[in-house]
Amino acid sequence: MKQYLDLCKRIVDEGQWVNNARTNKKCLTVINADLTYDVGNNQFPLVTTRKSFWKSAIAEILGYLRGYQNAADFRALGTKTWDANANDNQAWLNNPNRKGQDDMGLIYGALGRAFPKPSGGHVDLLKQIVEDLSNGIDNRGEILTFYHPGAFDLGCLRPCMYEHHFSLLGDTLYLNSTQRSCDVPLGLNFNMVQVYVLLALMAQITGHKPGKAYHKIVNAHIYEDQLAPMRDIQLTREPFDPPKLIINPEIKSLKDIETWVTLDDFSVEGYQHHDAIQYPFAV
Numbered sequence: 001m002k003q004y005l006d007l008c009k010r011i012v013d014e015g016q017w018v019n020n021a022r023t024n025k026k027c028l029t030v031i032n033a034d035l036t037y038d039v040g041n042n043q044f045p046l047v048t049t050r051k052s053f054w055k056s057a058i059a060e061i062l063g064y065l066r067g068y069q070n071a072a073d074f075r076a077l078g079t080k081t082w083d084a085n086a087n088d089n090q091a092w093l094n095n096p097n098r099k100g101q102d103d104m105g106l107i108y109g110a111l112g113r114a115f116p117k118p119s120g121g122h123v124d125l126l127k128q129i130v131e132d133l134s135n136g137i138d139n140r141g142e143i144l145t146f147y148h149p150g151a152f153d154l155g156c157l158r159p160c161m162y163e164h165h166f167s168l169l170g171d172t173l174y175l176n177s178t179q180r181s182c183d184v185p186l187g188l189n190f191n192m193v194q195v196y197v198l199l200a201l202m203a204q205i206t207g208h209k210p211g212k213a214y215h216k217i218v219n220a221h222i223y224e225d226q227l228a229p230m231r232d233i234q235l236t237r238e239p240f241d242p243p244k245l246i247i248n249p250e251i252k253s254l255k256d257i258e259t260w261v262t263l264d265d266f267s268v269e270g271y272q273h274h275d276a277i278q279y280p281f282a283v
C-alpha cells in the first residue's frame, strides 16, 4: 500500500502534463515505477485508502487466462470493466474488424492462448508455461505475452500489462510483469491484485511455493479529471493494515481455471478500507 501511495504522491509532486490523443485528455505522467509484492508471505497489495472492488480485478485476470474476447463473457464472470472499451470508443466502433456488440477483438488472452506463428498455426503460450513449470522446467523464456504489434488494429485496446515472465528458483516461483501504460487511480488498483493473484494461482496449479512478484510500470499517469480526488481526498487518508487473500486450494490445474473457477473461490479476510471514490474513466 505504501508503494502505491508513494507512486501517487510522486506523480502529483513531480509529474509532467502530457496530452493523450486517444482519450483527448491530459495526463500527469511519470516514467518508470517498480512495485514488489511478497506473495509467499501473503502480503496482499489491496488499496485501503478507498474501497477497492477486488473481485472485479480477479474476474478480469480470469477472463484473460481463459482467452475471453467479449465483454459479455467478462460480465458473466463478474465484471463490467470492459463494457466501455468494447462498446463506447468511437475508433473501435468505426473499426471494420469489430464483430458487433461487446466484441473486444484480439486482445490479452485471445492472443496469449493462441499466439499466431509466422509459419502458420498458433501457440498456446500459457499451456506451454504451465506444462514446463509443472515439470520443474524453467527454460529462461517462460513468457506469457499479449503483445503483437501486427494485431493492434484487430482489438479495442493494446494490452497494458502486456507480459508476464515466470521463473523457478528451486521450488519457488517468481513473476516479473511489465506494464506499458498505467491509469494509477483506476487501473493500478486492479493491476496490483492481478499480478499478485497470477503468481499465487500459477504457483498453486504447478505445485510450487509462490515467491515475489515484480511489477514494472513504464508510463504511470493520473488523468486530469482524476487529479483533484486523488490529491485532495485519497492522498489525505491514512492506510489500514493489509488484508489477506484466500484462494480455494481445490484449484489444481489450468483446466480448473478454464472450467469451474468463479469469484466464489476467492475471499479476502480483514479488509478495512476508507469510503469508495468514483474516479472518472477515460474511454
Ligand SMILES: Nc1nc(=O)c2c([nH]1)NC[C@@H]1CN(c3ccc(C(=O)N[C@@H](CCC(=O)O)C(=O)O)cc3)CN21
Binding pocket: 052, 053, 056, 079, 080, 081, 082, 085, 157, 183, 186, 187, 188, 189, 190, 277, 278, 279, 281, 282, 283
Ligand atoms: N482509462 C482506462 N483505465 C483503465 O484502468 C482501463 C482502461 N481504460 N481500459 C481497459 C481496462 C478496464 N479497466 C477498468 C475499467 C473500469 C474500472 C472501474 O470502473 N473501477 C471502479 C469500479 C469497479 C467495479 O465496480 O467493479 C473502481 O472504483 O475501481 C477499473 C478498471 C482497467 N483498464
Ligand SMILES: O=c1ccn([C@H]2C[C@H](O)[C@@H](COP(=O)(O)O)O2)c(=O)[nH]1
Binding pocket: 022, 157, 158, 160, 161, 181, 182, 183, 184, 186, 187, 188, 191
Ligand atoms: O489493465 C489495465 C488496462 C488499462 N489501463 C489503462 C492505462 C491507460 O490509461 C489506458 C489505456 O490507454 P492506452 O492509450 O492504450 O495507453 O488504460 C490500466 O491502467 N490497466
